[in-house]
Amino acid sequence: MVQFDNQYRQVKVKIVYYGPAMGGKTTCLQYIHKATDPQHRSRLYSLNTASDRTLFFDLMSLDLGRIRGFRLALQLYTVPGQVQYNATRRAVLSGADGVVFVADSQEVQREPNRESLANLWENLAANGLDRGQMPLVFQYNKRDLSPLLSIEQMDADLNDRKVQAFPSIATEGKGVMEAFRAITEATLLAVADKLGVGSNPQALKQLRHRVQTVLAPFAGESSEGSPEEELAVLTSEATAGTSHLGKDALVQEAVRANVAMTDLNVRLDEMGRQLERKAEILSGIARFGQAVTLEREPEGVLQRLIDAVVELLDLSAAAALVVPGSGQLRAAVTHGVDTDPLLTTADEVGEALALGILEERRPQRFGVEMEESENPLVSEVLKASGFTSCLAAPLIAGDRVAGLLTGYVAGKRRPLDENDLQLAAVLAASAGVAYSNAMAWRRLEDLNRGLESQVTARTRELQKALDEMEAMAADLEKKNALLDNAYRELAKIDHVKNELVTRISSELKEPVSSLMMAARVLLEGEGHDSQATERLIQVVFKEAEKLGEIIENLFQTSILAASQRAPELRSIAVQEFVREVLGPLRELADARKVRLHIKVATGLDELSCEPDTAAAALRAVIRNAIQFSPPGSDVDVELRRFRTEAGPWVAVRVRDRGPGIPVDELPHVTEALWRGTAAVAGQQPGIGLGLTIADRVMASHGGRLAIESPPGQGTTVTMAWPQ
Ligand SMILES: Nc1nc2c(ncn2[C@@H]2O[C@H](COP(=O)(O)OP(=O)(O)O)[C@@H](O)[C@H]2O)c(=O)[nH]1
Ligand SMILES: [Mg+2]
Structure with missing residues (x-):
């Protein structure tokens, strides 16, 4: 009797294997158990005592998928054949929806077969079941033994309803699945009304198709592997004891309890299996979530998604589509x-x-033969590509759809169901977020790379500008220093000039007033003797000489200014140069009774210089020498050439036998307007520019001025400059 179990949303259809003891009923169930998909069936429970093989019954449950929201469970039972277990048989038979009668084909079993069939009719009646309506098939078992009853004989003995009968060898599996499929179809057809699909030929077709897909791959095949460990043996001594008492009511109660217990066991096992699978899926989802979150490559995210769905959903094919x-x-x-x-x-x-x-943004599922499939196009696509069902789940990231996950199954794999779809949707959703994160990450990296190169370029430009500015600053500093220098020089020269003007004007006063006085005396000079007249004329000479000196000083000042610029070099004959230098000095030397000796090295005929300034410089040096020479001493002037690494130079050495320059005054002798103590004490004329001019002129010629004055040995001044 079809039983709806609302609590577990399950509907049970019951098929009982009936027949004489040792006919092969248990063997049949064992074979069916082996031959069906482990995903779709429970273990095989054998409820018996420790000593007896089938004291009570065997039970297994087959899962035929969902029907109107309920799981359709096909339950297969055997009964104990022994005469004394009639109460058990009756109890097991209660609520049966179909019966397979397993008869023993051996001649000696003719009578037990007939007795067992008669017992079946009796017990059906006892359970209020109509023997004329009960779906029924026969299995004429043990066809491998002899002597055998003929099929005709057995039909005549047992099959008065002329239902389907299958010769079989249960130990080899022959005929077992054929009989099983026949009774399953006949039974499901008979209960279709109760299942609520009787009036819908399309639904009925689908139901039959489902039975076939569960059974077809296994029918006629002998399964490899030994699922022996899956045969659960539930031993029950207590109920065995009550059955011996033969108290029908008690036995029936015990059987019902056992059936309920076994049933519960089936359900617990099923729930255990489901839990195990769910735990597996959950840890798969967790693993996937973890891995995919760390993935930085968008393609890597999609690859992980495909790997995960293929593994967790056992898919034949899958794809990640992107837009x-x-x-x-x-x-x-x-x-x-x-x-x-x-x-x-x-x-x-x-x-x-x-x-x-x-666009719809919700996961969907399609099948070739789907009751709810409203989309014939998808069916077409599936048929064309050889798949039986498919699913599609969008990859959603926030308010955007990043892509689509599709999955396909084919062949023996059961069609994709609602659980598969939900699992795929969960995986696709977390992949969607990870994918858009990875895309964002990639864009950020691209942006970073762009920024980096921009920064590098800008840095290079800035560095260049900075370098240029630094160079300009350095240049400016140099120019400033030069300007500063020039300014200081100018200031100095300005100072010198002012000083000069003061000194010269004070020096001019005395000779001019002396001259005026001499001139006046000479004018009024009637009565002067010739001696007085000569003295007056000498005064005029002396004062004129002083004026000449002052003029020379003025000329030196102009030379000092000239030495500030680059000299205009030219070649000049040494003879001419010497004449130029010495001309104005002859008289001074004569007056001071100093002998001048000029020595020019042989072969030195010409030299390169700025004639005016160079001659003035040398003249200043020689004038000094004469002025500081004691009367009657010698001043030697020597010109010669010498080589340096940079080329030929000319040197002019001027040596006197004067008092020399004190060591502490040496560093000052080239300073403008500086006059040594000897000059001041000796009332020497001059304004202290001689050596300054010589030094500046040598510097402007790229040459040098050297002064040696060892105590008591006179002074030697050397001027040297390149040629
Ligand atoms: N030779 C042969 N032995 C069979 C066949 N079917 C069952 N048997 C054997 O018969 C014995 C009883 O089988 P079992 O399935 O327990 O019978 P049950 O009492 O109807 O459940 C076992 O030893 C089986 O191996 C068959 O088709 N041929
Ligand atoms: Mg048995």
Whole structure:
């Protein structure tokens, strides 16, 4: 009797394997158990005592998918065949929706077969079931043994309703699945009304299809591997004891309790399996979430998504589609297919479909034979690409859809269900966030790279500008220093000039007033003797000489100013140069009774200089020498050439036998307007510019002025400059 279990949203359909003891019923269930998909069935429970093989019954449950929101469970039972267990048989048979009668084909079992069938009719009646309506098939088992009853004989003995009968060898699995499929179909058809699909031929077709897809791959195949450990043996001594008492009511109660217990066990096992799978999925989701969050490459995110869905959903194919700037969908990562079937099949239909799903922003699922499938286009796509069902889940990141995850199954794999879809949606959602993060990360990196290169370029420009500015500053500093120097020199010269004007005007007063006086005396001079007249004329000479000296000083001042600029060099004959220098000095030397000796090195005929300034410089040096020479001494002037690394130089050495320059005064002798103590004490004429001029002129010629004055040995001044 079809049972709806609202608490677990399950509907149970019950098929009982009936027949004589040792006919092969348990063997049949064992074979079916082995041959069906482990995903879709429970363990095989054998409820018996420790000593007896089938004291009570065997039970297994097959999952046929969902029907109107309920899980459809097909429950298979055996009964104990022994005569004394009739109460158990009756109890197990209660609520049966279909029966397989397993008869033993051996001749010796003819009578037990007939007795067992009669017992079946009896017990059906006892359970209020109509023997004429009960879905029923026969299995004539043990066809491998002999002597055998013929099929006709067995039909005549047992099959008066002329239902389907299958010769079988249960130990080898022959005929077992054929009989099982026949009873399943007959039973489901009979209960279709109760399941609520009886009036809908399409739904009925789908139900039959489902039975076939669960059973078809296994029918006739002998399964490898030994699921023996899955056979649960539930031993129950207590109930065995009560059955011996033969008290029908008690036994029936015990069986019902056992059935309930076994049923509960089935459900617990099923729940355990589901929990295990859910835990597996959850840890898969967690692993995926963790890995995908750390992924920096957008393609890496998509690849991880595909790997995860293929593994967790056991998919045949999958693809991650993205919507790049062009707006056209592109399969970025695929598994099991070259490109997404939606994008390759049915012309543009597939892409339109995918875009439609993207727009709707909710996961969807399609199948070739789906009761709720309203989209015939997807079915077309699936058929064309050889898949049985598919799902699509959008990759959503915030308010944007970044792409679409598609998954496909084919072949033996059961069609994708609502759980698969939800799992795919969860994975796609977290991949969507990770994908858009990775994209943002990539854009940020690109931006950074751009900024970096801009910064580098700007830094280079700035550095260049800075370098230029620094160079300019350094240049400016140099120019400033030069200007400063020039300014200081100018200031000095200005000072010298003012000083000169003061000194010269004071020096001019005396000779001019002397001259005036001499001239006046001479004018009024009637009665002067010739001696007085000569004295007056000598005064005029002396004062005129002083005036000449002052004029020379003025000339020296002009030379000092001239030495500030670059000299106009020219070649001049040494003879001419010497004449130029000495001309004005002859008289001074004669007056001071100093002998001048000029020595020119052989071969030195010409020299290069600025004639005016160079001659004035040398003249100043020689004038000094004469002025400081004691009367009757010699002044030697020597001109010669010498070589330096830079080229030929000329040197002029002037030596006197005067008192020399004290050591502490030596550093000052080239300072403008500086006059040594000897000059001041000796009332020497001059304004202290001689050596200053010589020094400046040598500097402007790129040459040098050297002064040696060892105590008591006179002074030697050397002027040297390049040629
Ligand atoms: N040779 C042969 N032995 C079989 C066949 N089916 C079952 N058996 C054996 O018969 C014995 C009883 O089988 P079992 O399934 O326990 O019978 P049950 O009492 O109806 O459940 C076992 O030893 C089986 O191996 C068959 O088709 N051929
Ligand atoms: Mg048995």
